[in-house]
Amino acid sequence: MSILFKGRQQGASSKKVGPLQRLFMFFTDHLRQAVNSLGELYRAPFASLMTIGVLGFSLTLPSTLYILVKNTEQISAQWQQASEISLFLHSNVSEANAQQLMTRLSVWDEIADLTFVPADEALEEFQRISGLGDALNYLNENPLPDVVLVVPTSKHATPTAAAKLLDKLRKEREVEIGKLDIEWLERLYALLDIAKELVYLLAVLLFFAVVLIIGNTIRLNILNRRSEILVMKLVGATDAFIQRPFLYTGFWFGLLGGVMAWLTVSIILWWIGMSLETFMQLYQVQLDITGMDLEAFGIMLALSIGLGLMGSMISVNRHVKEIEPE
């Protein structure tokens, strides 16, 4: 609608255009501009490929690391099934009492397997393994307590669940000390947590770099088309209208960069998988690197498009406004 001249009809409102047709026009307009922007990229293939490459590779690094960390977690989850809790009983607990404890524990849901190791047996084993031999015969009494070995079910074998189970077992009155032999696993988990933090940090830094790179590329595009923008402003184009093709350029950079990152990550994982397979066979661990499914593809594309749009938005907001006819 004209501001200066009342009743002067402008634009699509000047003709009788139904709301449906106007919506259709809106989409065809956008589609046309999107295709035009893609055409601009195609007309400068080398420069476009460089920008897409920067975006793709910047996304590849954190994505690959993230998937590797995720898979390491899964592999260690397989190992963790071996975790075991040792319960050392009070020295005054009789064998009958110990058997009672065994029956009580055998009905617990969390426990998969129970083994009772009497103090005498433990001493014999110690004598055999330690090499102290007859020296132990000089002891007046057996210093070792009776031991119950508890194997938790797989559901309760994770470090936190197992620790909870341990706390529960410690409350039994016959138990003096309980020990969880998965401390090494906790350390591994802690290390993986640090690795994950590092991956996130790296990702944030690289994403930031990507936004800046896209922003700079779009800035150069805007400056290259300075005279065109001036003419458009002179004949009454709004900032939004001028900005749109550049936003679409950012969108395409993001989309193509995301596809490229996905391809690169897939190739890298396939490559690593081949060399890891022989290594893993030695440890008899089933290796199956997962993570590059449809969902991951979707997330990578969304992230990439988001970064491309963000970069172009920052640039466009700043630089299209700056170009004013004089």
Place this chain on the structure above:
Amino acid sequence: MIKFEQVSKTYPGGQNALSKVSFHVEQGEMAFLTGHSGAGKSTLLKLISIMERPTVGNVLINGHNLSNITRKQIAYIRRDIGMIFQSHQLLMDKSVFDNVSLPMVIEGHTRKTIAKRVDAALEMVGLKDKARNLPITLSGGEQQRVGIARAVVNRPPLLLADEPTGNLDPKLSMEIIRLFEDFNQAGVSVFIATHDLGLIARMKYRTLTLKQGRMITDGLSDSAEDGYL
């Protein structure tokens, strides 16, 4: 249509481009603005198209004070004003058709309407057969006519021209002025800045003369010449 009330423009650095300029160009009128280079013609036109804002005073178009127009509204104001430039301001890598259709595309018309109106505009300036050409392949006069077609394609009520005959010989200049007369007869207000006094002298149109930022004469073209000298 265009009204200046005691308008002064001082550029940063203290250069006085316009001082206390007042005039009123009526609706449907055709008027010339003249003066030496540096007299303030360009500044005056820039105040109308809001490329500059006045330091003091008011500029009104159709009774609307331009100082009330926000930055975001400027684009819509320019759609009401057809502007023609000495340097044509054409997109050299786009066809004549694309250049002329630009204001229509910006306003979001349907493709059918655009094609119809662009054809009509090119017909008026006599370039219908050159629609597919690139501007670079056209002569200076033809390029200027493309600029005029672009200025009138969305039928603005007001035409502003800054030295439209600047680089043209007298015969071509006269053709361009005849085009403006045609639009004026169709009811469009036309305001033309030029230093081509010979051109004005041959016609009896209202002429405003600027000298060092001051309006020194305002009247029919023969009297303007005295003041100019």
